[in-house]
Amino acid sequence: xxxxxxxxxxxxxxxxxxxxxxxxxxxxxxxxxxxxxxxxxxxxxxxxxxxxxxxxxxxxxxxxxxxxxxxxxxxxxxxxxxxxxxxxxxxxxxxxxxxxxxxxxxxxxxxxxxxxxxxxxxxxxxxxxxxxxxxxxxxxxxxxxxxxxxxxx
Numbered sequence: 001x002x003x004x005x006x007x008x009x010x011x012x013x014x015x016x017x018x019x020x021x022x023x024x025x026x027x028x029x030x031x032x033x034x035x036x037x038x039x040x041x042x043x044x045x046x047x048x049x050x051x052x053x054x055x056x057x058x059x060x061x062x063x064x065x066x067x068x069x070x071x072x073x074x075x076x077x078x079x080x081x082x083x084x085x086x087x088x089x090x091x092x093x094x095x096x097x098x099x100x101x102x103x104x105x106x107x108x109x110x111x112x113x114x115x116x117x118x119x120x121x122x123x124x125x126x127x128x129x130x131x132x133x134x135x136x137x138x139x140x141x142x143x144x145x146x147x148x149x150x151x152x153x
Contacts, residue, residue, distance in 0.1 A: 034066060035148040
């Protein structure tokens with residue numbers, strides 16, 4: 001019995017230490033920093049190579065709830081680290097749980113202003129539940145932008 005309790009405590013202790021390291025505890029500052037880093041990476045290696053790097057779970061650009069997605073100026077999803085099945089699809093008509101056309105709105109805002117935040121409800125890839133999310137979008141060039149979001153608990 002004591003061994004079982006010690007084993008459970010060891011697992012809980014490990015998870016408590018590992019969760020922040022995996023990127024589960026994120027802030028808006030984390031999202032902005034990752035977006036800036038990702039834009040620099042796109043400019044350095046190009047979109048194709050950057051998208052491959054963005055898709056590596058546990059890598060520099062995909063840490064639990066914190067991940068990169070990249071779209072063109074028409075809301076065509078070029079790459080989405082957490083939901084790759086959306087790659088190559090126009091997401092402008094996708095609504096969140098409250099009926100908000102968040103992708104279309106964020107594309108318009110970022111392409112006109114250069115950057116900005118949008119709030120919406122989206123499925124968290126870690127908890128698999130619908131949660132409030134704030135995404136920061138940053139323009140890459142005249143044709144593309146990328147985003148990184150944080151789930152608000």
